[in-house]
Amino acid sequence: xxxxxxxxxxxxxxxxxxxxxxxxIADYKERLYWHIRKIVIDHNDxxxxxxxxxxxxxxxxxxxxxxxxIYTWMYRIATNEALNYLGKKSRQVxxxxxxxxxxxxxxxxxxxxxxxxxxxxxxxxxxASLPEKQRLIFNMRYFEEIKYExxxxxxxxxxxxxxxxxxxxxxxxxxxxxx
Amino acid sequence: MSEIGKKHSFRVPKDYFDSxxxxxxxQIDSKVSEFGFTTPKNYFEKVERDILSRxxxxxxxxxxxxxxxxxxAVAAILIAFIYNxxxxxxxxxxxxxxxxxYIIGSSTYEIADYTDFNGLxxxxxxxxxxxxxxxxxxxxxxxxxxxxxxNILDDE
Numbered sequence: 001x002x003x004x005x006x007x008x009x010x011x012x013x014x015x016x017x018x019x020x021x022x023x024x025i026a027d028y029k030e031r032l033y034w035h036i037r038k039i040v041i042d043h044n045d046x047x048x049x050x051x052x053x054x055x056x057x058x059x060x061x062x063x064x065x066x067x068x069x070i071y072t073w074m075y076r077i078a079t080n081e082a083l084n085y086l087g088k089k090s091r092q093v094x095x096x097x098x099x100x101x102x103x104x105x106x107x108x109x110x111x112x113x114x115x116x117x118x119x120x121x122x123x124x125x126x127x128a129s130l131p132e133k134q135r136l137i138f139n140m141r142y143f144e145e146i147k148y149e150x151x152x153x154x155x156x157x158x159x160x161x162x163x164x165x166x167x168x169x170x171x172x173x174x175x176x177x178x179x
Numbered sequence: 180m181s182e183i184g185k186k187h188s189f190r191v192p193k194d195y196f197d198s199x200x201x202x203x204x205x206q207i208d209s210k211v212s213e214f215g216f217t218t219p220k221n222y223f224e225k226v227e228r229d230i231l232s233r234x235x236x237x238x239x240x241x242x243x244x245x246x247x248x249x250x251x252a253v254a255a256i257l258i259a260f261i262y263n264x265x266x267x268x269x270x271x272x273x274x275x276x277x278x279x280x281y282i283i284g285s286s287t288y289e290i291a292d293y294t295d296f297n298g299l300x301x302x303x304x305x306x307x308x309x310x311x312x313x314x315x316x317x318x319x320x321x322x323x324x325x326x327x328x329x330n331i332l333d334d335e
Contacts, residue, residue, distance in 0.1 A: 055233060
């Protein structure tokens with residue numbers, strides 16, 4: 001039995017699940033936080049999504065059979081939670097999730113939890129102008145440097161499709177920055 | 180005169196220098212930043228506690244509760260079943276009435292048209308014919324749900 005399966009068993013065992021889950025949070029909270037933060041932009045929204053992600057992981061750990069990497073599985077949950085959250089929030093105010101993100105990004109200058117320079121702000125605004133899927137793929141490839149094969153597992157999209165989306169995203173961002 | 184200004188006139192809070200290092204490290208922690216995005220101070224310690232406080236681990240009392248839920252579910256099914264049994268009688272009567280009305284209003288040919296003969300074989304017909312002999316009929320009449328004409332043999 002490999003290390004991951006042992007860890008999953010510990011998560012499912014009532015005797016050990018408390019300490020195992022604590023370890024899971026400690027190991028992955030930061031990576032998942034930054035992944036979610038790139039999607040939803042705002043810190044408080046990220047905090048909500050991150051907590052919901054870990055709760056979903058805990059509630060569904062018995063369905064995880066260990067056929068894939070637990071990190072990939074958690075990443076997928078975090079991505080879905082973040083996109084659903086965006087959809088829900090934007091519907092509440094009657095805009096698309098892309099419009100919602102553009103508005104959030106416009107307010108970044110006054111956000112106490114953003115201290116990027118002018119160039120970083122310009123880059124974020126350019127990223128915010130991308131369609132949702134391209135934005136997601138660009139963030140995962142450019143900032144998180146996730147390999148296409150891994151991204152393909154997480155997003156359940158072909159490697160070719162991901163490369164094409166990333167290529168389009170880069171082109172649009174370059175154009176936007178040079179405007 | 181040469182000593183003027185050499186003595187510190189300014190004060191610092193008690194233990195300021197003792198706790199300075201710790202405070203500085205806290206400040207550095209709060210500067211966790213990725214491409215301009217930052218988090219509140221000690222956010223990652225706090226979020227861990229927040230998540231753990233929201234998780235419901237199965238405990239003894241929870242297990243009892245689980246059994247109570249199960250018992251309640253079984254009781255609900257039983258009640259539904261009994262209710263359905265009472266209702267079924269009415270439903271049967273209504274169905275019979277409906278079919279009767281339907282058949283009365285139809286000619287023999289129409290009734291034949293409604294009947295599905297596909298699943299019917301001669302063998303099945305014979306078997307079902309044989310299975311109800313005179314004793315069977317008598318049993319049904321004597322011990323069936325609605326016994327009728329108990330003097331049938333007397334007539335014969």
